[in-house]
Structure formats: C-alpha cells, structure tokens
Amino acid sequence: MQIPEVYILAIESSCDDTAAAVLCNDKVLSNVVANQLIHNQYGGVVPELASRAHQQNIVPVIEAALKKANIKKEQLSAIAFTQGPGLMGSLLVGSSFAKSIALALQIPLIAVNxxxxxxxxxxxxxxxFDKPSFPFLALTISGGHTQIVRVDDFFDLTIIGETTDDAVGEAFDKSAKILGLPYPGGPLVDKYAQLGNPKAFPFTKPKVPGLDFSFSGLKTAILYFIQKKKNENPEFITENLNDICASIQYTIIEILMDKLKMAVKETGIKQIAIGGGVSANSGIRNTLKETETKYGWKTYIPKFEYTTDNAAMIGIVGYQKFLSQKFETAEVVSKARIQF
Incomplete structure (x- = not known):
C-alpha cells in the first residue's frame, strides 16, 4: 500500500534562530536556519532584538526552505509551528506567520511543543540513524531545559525528572563566562575539555533527591574555585584552561549519568534517546555510547543538525499530529511556558 504524500511546512522561532523546514511524510526535504549573531556582543539572547530579527528573517527563510525542497506552497498539506516554550516575542512572530499562511492556503494549522x-x-x-521503539527514556538537555521524560507513545510523554533551578546548558555557558570565554561558551568548554584532564580539579556533585537535577550549586562552586585560584595565581585560567574545562564537563556529565542510571533502574527501560542543544556535546555523546557495552543500554543520538533549534523537528511532530488530525484554530495562543 502506497503512503499518500503529506507535505508539512514547519516554522521554528522559539529563541534566537529563525528556522523553516519542509517534510514529505517523515523525510526532510529542506531544513533552513538563520542564526542571529547580534546577541554574541551582549553575552546572551536579548529578547527584543531576537523578535525583531525573526521579523526580518522569516520570509526569506521560508522562501529558501520551499525552494530547496522544490515544493510550491499550493502543494503543502499543513503548517506546523512552535507554540512554546520560548521567548514570547519570538514565538509570536512564528505563530502569526503560520496562522496567516494556513489561512491563506486553507490548510490545517498544527501547534508543536x-x-x-x-x-x-x-x-x-x-x-x-535508528528510530527508538516505545517505551524509551528521553534526556532533553538544552540552554533552558534539563528533563528525563518517559515516552510511551508519540503523544504519551511523562516528565519523571527535571532541573529544580538552572538548566545544564546554562551551567555550561555560565561556567564559560566565569572563565572569560565568549558567548555561547558551551561549545568552547567542550572544545577545550577534549584536550584536558577531566579529573584535574574535582567539583562536588549536588545531592538532589529522586530524578531531579540542580546545577546552581555547581555553578557557584566553580565561581568560588576560580576566584580563589586567580587570587593565588592571576594566570591560573590561562595556564589550566583545558583541565578546568575538562573537569567542569566531567562533573556535569557525571550528574546527568547518575540520574539516568537511576531512571533506568526505576523504570526498567534501557532505551535512551538524547535531544536538545547540549546533546551536541561530544563528551555527553561519547559517554552515552559507552553505556551500550557497559550497561547493555540501547542509545539514540540525533543527527547533529537536529540537536540545536531547527524546524525539521517541528515538522516531524507536525506530521504525526497530521496523521492523528490534531489541528488548531486561528485562536491558538503562543505560550512562553508549556508542558507536554
């Protein structure tokens, strides 16, 4: 039986990347991302500047996605967009545009978490790249989120552990800032960590009950450690950058793995999938792959371009929702905070 072709145009605008993708069923035909470099000089994302840049980028990005996919807008089956979570101003740009296109083409509108x-x-x-089978555990790690999610079906997801304060991506970026590294610092910590000794400087792991995480204490410990060492030796960071980064990264990975091991023990589920911007981190990827031989887990690591914010991932949810006829009206609202 031939599967009918469903063409989804997906729009992602939750933070500082304007992205559009076209999918034919579960295959990506195009995945275009426009980055906003303006935030680098401020050491973080400035929400007002982000929403303005989305307004400038959204039309050319969508045009590029359609052109690359070799699809005319009249062939589209539905429009999927990011409803939340994210920066409200940024989300509104994407949702407004999605609603307009869906209305103009008279095709379904799909909201995506x-x-x-x-x-x-x-x-x-x-x-x-293999697809996981249900049930599996998902570790979602990004600049704004750190969660362990039990996934029993496409739309049956349960958060079983999450951060009580800072997200893991924030811990990486703030640690990088303490070391004087430019924003975004997480990838730089990863880069230098690969050249250093991960056990050079031990940091205490926070004691958090259950499957929840905490990174604020670690961040403070790193700050005090660096301040103390710089007082003793002003060149401490320069002389030990690789070892410092390796030790920070090692500690963060240990925190994540301790909770994952606990989650596997509690649920009996040995299929682990990671996602989110921090899943691009080489240390996390390598450590997770090692668990396959170490603990007998089956691990799933996404293609690199699907780890950071992109519209292809919005499109795949859009496709599954299209099959289930989970559509929205034009009254659907963007949400800065949203649960599954």
Missing amino acids: HMHAHILAHFIDEDG
Missing part, C-alpha cells in the same frame, strides 16, 4: 519536538526528532527518516 518545542521540547516534544526535540524528542520526536529521532523519528525523522535519516539513513544511518
């Missing part, structure tokens, strides 16, 4: 999309990105049809 950004974190749901990071998890279902594993179901994009990509050569060389």
Whole structure:
C-alpha cells in the first residue's frame, strides 16, 4: 500500500534562530536556519532584538526552505509551528506567520511543543540513524531545559525528572563566562575539555533527591574555585584552561549519568534517546555510547543538525499530529511556558 504524500511546512522561532523546514511524510526535504549573531556582543539572547530579527528573517527563510525542497506552497498539506516554550516575542512572530499562511492556503494549522519536538526528532527518516521503539527514556538537555521524560507513545510523554533551578546548558555557558570565554561558551568548554584532564580539579556533585537535577550549586562552586585560584595565581585560567574545562564537563556529565542510571533502574527501560542543544556535546555523546557495552543500554543520538533549534523537528511532530488530525484554530495562543 502506497503512503499518500503529506507535505508539512514547519516554522521554528522559539529563541534566537529563525528556522523553516519542509517534510514529505517523515523525510526532510529542506531544513533552513538563520542564526542571529547580534546577541554574541551582549553575552546572551536579548529578547527584543531576537523578535525583531525573526521579523526580518522569516520570509526569506521560508522562501529558501520551499525552494530547496522544490515544493510550491499550493502543494503543502499543513503548517506546523512552535507554540512554546520560548521567548514570547519570538514565538509570536512564528505563530502569526503560520496562522496567516494556513489561512491563506486553507490548510490545517498544527501547534508543536518545542521540547516534544526535540524528542520526536529521532523519528525523522535519516539513513544511518535508528528510530527508538516505545517505551524509551528521553534526556532533553538544552540552554533552558534539563528533563528525563518517559515516552510511551508519540503523544504519551511523562516528565519523571527535571532541573529544580538552572538548566545544564546554562551551567555550561555560565561556567564559560566565569572563565572569560565568549558567548555561547558551551561549545568552547567542550572544545577545550577534549584536550584536558577531566579529573584535574574535582567539583562536588549536588545531592538532589529522586530524578531531579540542580546545577546552581555547581555553578557557584566553580565561581568560588576560580576566584580563589586567580587570587593565588592571576594566570591560573590561562595556564589550566583545558583541565578546568575538562573537569567542569566531567562533573556535569557525571550528574546527568547518575540520574539516568537511576531512571533506568526505576523504570526498567534501557532505551535512551538524547535531544536538545547540549546533546551536541561530544563528551555527553561519547559517554552515552559507552553505556551500550557497559550497561547493555540501547542509545539514540540525533543527527547533529537536529540537536540545536531547527524546524525539521517541528515538522516531524507536525506530521504525526497530521496523521492523528490534531489541528488548531486561528485562536491558538503562543505560550512562553508549556508542558507536554
């Protein structure tokens, strides 16, 4: 039986990347992202500047996605967009545009949870990448989120652990800032960590009950440690940068893995999928792959371009929602905070 072709135009605008993708069923035909470099000089995302840049980028990005996919807008089956979570001004640009296109073309409108999309990105049809089977555990790690999610079906997701304060991506970026590294610092910590000794400087792991995480205490410990060492030796960071980064990264990975091991023990589920911007981190990827031989887990690591914010992952949720006829009216509202 031949599956009818469903063409989804997906729009992602939750933070500082304007993205559009076209999917034919579960296959990505195009995935275009426009980055906003303006935030680098401020050491973080400035919400007002982000929403203005989305307004400038959204039309050319969507045009590029359609052109690259070799699809005319009249062939589209539905429009999917990020409803939340994210920056309200940024979300509104994407949702307003999505509503307008859906209305003009008289096709269904589909609202997508950004974190749901990071998890279902594993179901994009990509050569060389396996799709997990249900149930599995998803570790979603990004600049704004750190969660362990039990996934029993495409739309049956339960958060079983999450951060009580800072997200893991924030811990990486703030640690980088303490070391004087430019924004975004997380990838730089990863880069230098690969050249250093992960056990050079031990940091205490926070004691948090259950499957929840906490990173604010670690961040403070790193700050005090660096201040103390710089007082003793002003060149301490320069002389030990690789070892400092390796030690910070090692500690963060240990925190994540301790909770994952606990989650596997509690649920009996040994299929683990990671998603979110921090899943691009080489240390986390390597450590997770090692668990396959170490603990007998089956791990799923997404294609690199689907780890950071992108519209292809919005499109795959859109496709699954299209099959289930989970559509929205034009009254649907964007939400800065949203649960599954």
